Amino acid sequence: MKSRVWTTINFDAPGIQSDFARVPYSSDTSAYGWIPVPMLCFNGGKGGPTALLTAGTHGDEYEGQVALRKLVRELAVTKLQGRVIILPALNLPAVAAGRRTSPLDGGNLNRVFPGNPEGGPTAAIAHYVTTELFPLADLVIDLHSGGSSLDYLLMALARPGRNQGEAEAIRRLLKSFGAPYSLVTDGANGGAGATLYAAAEQQGIPALTTELGSGSTLSEPGLVIAESGLRRVLRDHGIAPDME
Template sequence: MSQPSMIWSAVDFERDGKQVDYLRLPHSSDLSAYGWIPIPLIVIRNGTGPTLLLTAGTHGDEYEGQIALIRLVQELAAERVNGRVIVAPALNFPAVMAGRRVSPLDDGNLNRLFPGRAAGSPTQMLAHYVDSVLFPMADAVIDLHSGGRSLDYLPLALAHPGRTPEHAAHVRELIEAFGAPVSVLTDGSGGGGATTLYARAAERGIPALTTELGGGATLSPDGLAVAETGLRRVLAHYGIVPGMAETGPSGTRLMRSLGRAAAVYAPESGLFQPSVAVGARVTAGQEAGRIFFPDSPMREPVTLTFPASGMVSCRRFPTLTARGDCLFNLMDDC
């Protein structure tokens, strides 16, 4: 039997109404021996119906999802809801307040630590709470991400294909309901594999998707619009907030990730000059970019090529790059 979570909250998940409180993440420091970190949590419940778990701020430097969820919980009144919506708009709160991908408390990357540990580091404890307490209540999960500081992404949704035919059908239903311009099926290779929030939800058999809505640690208006429209469509589709949005065909373009074998990685450290933009179609052997060397200005740049054909889903955002950095990822139509 798994160890119970050390995180607690005053929220009653079974009570009707709109509750706004915190997850209390225990953290003992030099200045606060018995302190806790506040993780904002909003639960909106009314009668019976499905439960939708919505999270953002899993990485603190990704903003479209955080703003979309803040705006949503400000708008939603309990009497409009059939079922339950659980919202954590700043899930990795220490990272959110620091504007960082990882937590300043323990350098923990929340989206690489699932299923977490009950008595682990602060970030491991948070992953464990989501996995052991929130997931068992959820009928569907959406974890909103963007490219953060290091990546520029085409606005899209991602999901694992499904563990069984029935699960796969439920995943496709969620993808279609969210209706991102592009939806990508992936096994997580090249990213967090089975250690991400949405991958762990999928392992539990829960329909789950994540997003990438922009990048560069700034706000993309297009990405924010995709998040807000998608959330409204899902809430309406599942009958949680009837009439919130039109629920007709989404028109999403279903694609698949080409994984690590088709990605472009920096072979050396230097200054990265990309040759194509996100969303571009490329062919195997086409120039992807060049790396210049500020410490050896007379040295010829290294020219990089794409190992496969497909569409660019993301590219590295910072110019300064190091050996091993991912420069491009590719996807293609299913």
């Protein structure tokens, strides 16, 4: 079923565009309202690969949100051979509240993939990513950290892939990102097949996620890893070959 979420961004047009993924949400204050999930598209117009970069899947995890906002400024002055789509606050209701889950429907966005277009806001966001953004992407990075309840090693995680070719592409992505620790896992007890990167795997897209901090604060080492890892991936995959 087609997503009910929409945007004015033309992903095929060269240049820089910014708008929202507009998630329909009927509430007491707005019968025909919508939730604005910020989104930017940087298109070098040269037919290169596309990177889909997300953060704020959980609203109390800040390293990825800050890293993507800083990357936006860098990409504005970087020559691209491909395309970068950035959603730095993917679950905006949770981000605005500083919570792991959405205050609108209680949804944990990283437990509802591939989503439901007729579900609540959280499920609708997941469905939009799965059906509209994944088909555009050649690689996916979903940045996470421990948030207010968890303490993690600084690491990147990826699922094993469905075949040898996909496994090699995933391991290349992990190596390029270059976190201090990398783990290939089936995600058991951590969301398994209902996570964003698991949904990407099911479409054959190399994807990784991260854990880059802990507590309801900002980890400076985690932020540095996110920033440097994103730059390496964009350079090594030929999207921003001049990025340092």
